[in-house]
Amino acid sequence: MSRCKNAVENHKKGCNCAQAVVCAFADKIGMEEDMLFKLSEAFGGGMGGTGNVCGAASGMVFVAGALKSKGINNLPDTNKKESYKFAEKLLNEFEQKVGSLICREIKTKELRSCDGCIEDAVKILEENI
Numbered sequence: 001m002s003r004c005k006n007a008v009e010n011h012k013k014g015c016n017c018a019q020a021v022v023c024a025f026a027d028k029i030g031m032e033e034d035m036l037f038k039l040s041e042a043f044g045g046g047m048g049g050t051g052n053v054c055g056a057a058s059g060m061v062f063v064a065g066a067l068k069s070k071g072i073n074n075l076p077d078t079n080k081k082e083s084y085k086f087a088e089k090l091l092n093e094f095e096q097k098v099g100s101l102i103c104r105e106i107k108t109k110e111l112r113s114c115d116g117c118i119e120d121a122v123k124i125l126e127e128n129i
Contacts, residue, residue, distance in 0.1 A: 004122045008115050016044025017114050021059030021121045028129065029066040046103025054103045056117035057094050060125055061087045067129060086128070093124045 001009070007024035015023060015037065022040040023033045042048050043058040068083040095101050097120050099111040106112055112120065 003126060004119045007118050007122045011115060011118055016041065017055030017118055017121075018043035018059035018062065019055075020118050021056050021125075022062050024122055025063045025066075025125065029063065031066075051102070051104030051107075053101055054094075054098070054106055054117055056114070056121040057091060057101050059118075060090050060094065060121040063125055064090055090124055090128060093128075094120060097124070 003024050007020045010020040010023050011017065018040045019037050022029075022036045026033045026036055029036065040059055040062055043062065044055040046052045046054060047058065064087045065083055068079050068086055070077060070079045091101060094117075098106060098117060099109070100106050106117065
């Protein structure tokens with residue numbers, strides 16, 4: 001199954017948008033889906049259900065950090081600047097494709113469905129990693 005289909009299936013099973021994206025990259029991140037599900041849970045609904053940053057976009061940034069970070073054991077040598085730059089690139093691509101990064105705007109203006117945002121986030125990640 002493709003990563004996009006897997007992410008959309010995760011959403012249909014009950015994952016929020018962030019969880020759907022993050023769990024689809026469990027193999028790349030090197031963590032079990034259950035732990036990723038837990039760690040990304042509060043990112044859904046536009047950050048804790050507030051309608052702010054889209055969960056799929058948040059999940060995309062979560063994956064970006066997991067892939068780019070050198071980890072706490074490598075402090076003070078970090079990758080923050082590279083991680084931030086990578087996340088910014090992904091978010092810019094998502095915003096250009098969807099029309100907004102804000103969940104409530106995406107839904108109110110009917111810019112894209114949640115499944116569409118999930119697919120877009122996964123595709124953008126796949127194209128950039």
